[in-house]
Amino acid sequence: MVRFLFDECISHRIVDELKIMGYDVSSVGSALPRGSKDEDVLGWCHRHDAVLVTKDYKIKRTKQYLPQLRNTGVSIAFIRPPRKGWKYQKEFQWFLGRIDQVEADFQDRSPRYLRYSTSRLAPEQIWPNLDRDS
Amino acid sequence: MWTAQTRPRLGSSYEPLYLLGDIARYASIHPSTARSWVRLIPGRSAPYAPPTGLSFLDLVSILVIRELRDIGVKPRRIRIAEKYLTERLGPYPFAHNTIWSDGHHVLFDPESPLRTEVPQEYLESADKRGQGAFVSLLREDLHRVIYNEQGIAVAWEPMGAVELDPSLQFGQPRVKGTRVLTQTVQRMHMAGDSIETISLVLRLPQRDVHEAIEWERRLLARAA
Numbered sequence: 001m002v003r004f005l006f007d008e009c010i011s012h013r014i015v016d017e018l019k020i021m022g023y024d025v026s027s028v029g030s031a032l033p034r035g036s037k038d039e040d041v042l043g044w045c046h047r048h049d050a051v052l053v054t055k056d057y058k059i060k061r062t063k064q065y066l067p068q069l070r071n072t073g074v075s076i077a078f079i080r081p082p083r084k085g086w087k088y089q090k091e092f093q094w095f096l097g098r099i100d101q102v103e104a105d106f107q108d109r110s111p112r113y114l115r116y117s118t119s120r121l122a123p124e125q126i127w128p129n130l131d132r133d134s
Numbered sequence: 135m136w137t138a139q140t141r142p143r144l145g146s147s148y149e150p151l152y153l154l155g156d157i158a159r160y161a162s163i164h165p166s167t168a169r170s171w172v173r174l175i176p177g178r179s180a181p182y183a184p185p186t187g188l189s190f191l192d193l194v195s196i197l198v199i200r201e202l203r204d205i206g207v208k209p210r211r212i213r214i215a216e217k218y219l220t221e222r223l224g225p226y227p228f229a230h231n232t233i234w235s236d237g238h239h240v241l242f243d244p245e246s247p248l249r250t251e252v253p254q255e256y257l258e259s260a261d262k263r264g265q266g267a268f269v270s271l272l273r274e275d276l277h278r279v280i281y282n283e284q285g286i287a288v289a290w291e292p293m294g295a296v297e298l299d300p301s302l303q304f305g306q307p308r309v310k311g312t313r314v315l316t317q318t319v320q321r322m323h324m325a326g327d328s329i330e331t332i333s334l335v336l337r338l339p340q341r342d343v344h345e346a347i348e349w350e351r352r353l354l355a356r357a358a
Contacts, residue, residue: 008313011335028313029337035311037301039144057317064150064187065304072144081318085325088335 002103005031005045007054010079011088014095023099026050045074051106053077056115059126066113066127075106078115078126086118094118145301147229147288150187152305157188159356160292160307161196171199174212175228190300194279194287195228202235215240215260222260231281233260295345307349309342319343320350 003024006015015027028036032044045052056062056078069076081091098116105114105123114123152160158168172182175195182188202212219227219242227233232242240260280289289299297310307316314336322332323343333340 009315009318009336012337013335034337035302035313037145038304039301041313042144055315055318057315057321058153061151061153061156061187061306062304064153068144068146068149068304081321082325085321085323087325088322088327088331090325 002106002109003048003050004077004102005041005048005050005052007041007052008034009055010053010095011091014092017092018095018099021096021099023103042069042072042074046072049109051075051077051102053079053102055079055081057081059115062126069113070111070127073111075109075111076113077102077106077123078113080115080117082118145299145304147190147286147300148225149300150189151300152188152190152193154182154188155357157193157196159353160193160298161200162356163196163200168196171196171203174199174209174216175226190290190298190305191226191229191287193298193305194290195226197279197290198228198233202240205235207235207238207240211238211240211261218260226286229287231279231285231287293345293349295339295342296349307353309338309346312336312338314338314346316346316350319346323347 001024004018004026006025006027008028010027012027012029015025015030018025028034028041032040036044041052044050052074054076057080059078059080062078086094102114102116102123106112112128113126115126116123154168154172155165158165161168163171169182172188172192175182175192182192199212203209216227219233219240222242223230223232227242230242233240235241242260278291279287280291282288288301289297291297291310292307295310296307296316298305298307302308303313303315308314309316309319319332319336319338322336323329327335329340329343329347332338332343336343338346
């Protein structure tokens with residue numbers, strides 16, 4: 001089973017629900033203090049062999065700091081919310097409906113960054129592909 | 135396991151984190167203005183070359199240049215100050231809390247790099263290579279920049295509940311004291327979630343939710 005650490009920008013209620021359903025999920029607010037630094041969050045994922053689940057609004061900007069991220073060896077699932085906004089209830093349903101796929105995508109444990117969009121079924125692989133792109 | 139040797143260096147103020155367009159929006163200036171001001175930033179290790187991004191210290195330097203330009207300091211004086219201050223303070227001198235202005239000159243306080251109050255006494259004028267001048271207040275925005283013990287900018291609070299800190303969410307605007315991005319709050323609100331719902335599901339005070347939405351609203355207005 002893949003262990004996940006959900007960032008604070010994803011509601012703790014979603015995390016609680018996924019826990020009840022039997023997934024191995026933690027949130028930054030419970031596993032670490034709220035407002036923890038990136039280094040501590042990624043360090044926790046590294047120590048617990050967990051995948052960080054966070055939001056990404058602009059991939060061009062995220063790519064600016066990917067070189068820093070790559071050194072951590074931590075896998076990340078970036079969730080891209082729809083442009084016109086994402087109601088909490090819809091987000092909740094999205095996670096419940098897609099968590100199995102996300103878990104399967106990170107099953108082999110090799111570090112990677114995948115970006116999930118609400119409008120696409122298959123995730124986009126940001127890294128290791130980035131090396132080839134840039 | 136990470137060791138002291140292999141531990142990755144994250145959250146550095148010097149690493150690229152922002153696109154030029156982001157910095158222009160945060161500083162309320164046009165992207166073309168931001169592009170020309172990036173050239174004024176003293177002490178960059180290399181000239182700005184897209185697509186490589188800009189660092190947090192670039193952002194603070196742009197905020198300082200904006201302040202200096204707004205109160206009437208000429209670009210020529212900023213450039214002269216740039217050379218002098220880089221010699222005195224090292225890289226990114228505009229991201230130190232020693233820079234002030236009287237509306238004509240770029241001033242810095244050579245004695246007290248840790249000063250948090252606006253100095254009212256005699257200061258060195260950086261664009262006259264050290265000649266003295268009197269100082270007046272810079273705008274409030276820069277007073278919200280947080281400096282470390284070396285007097286270098288480490289965070290910026292553009293609004294009470296909104297903070298940009300390169301060590302948290304890679305410098306993206308977020309609700310202070312949390313890792314919740316202001317964009318997350320705004321997108322939920324845009325989709326129809328009420329302030330109360332957002333406050334409940336993200337465990338934020340309603341006042342912070344309001345401020346995060348207001349900050350994002352201002353950024354969108356600047357981009358339009």
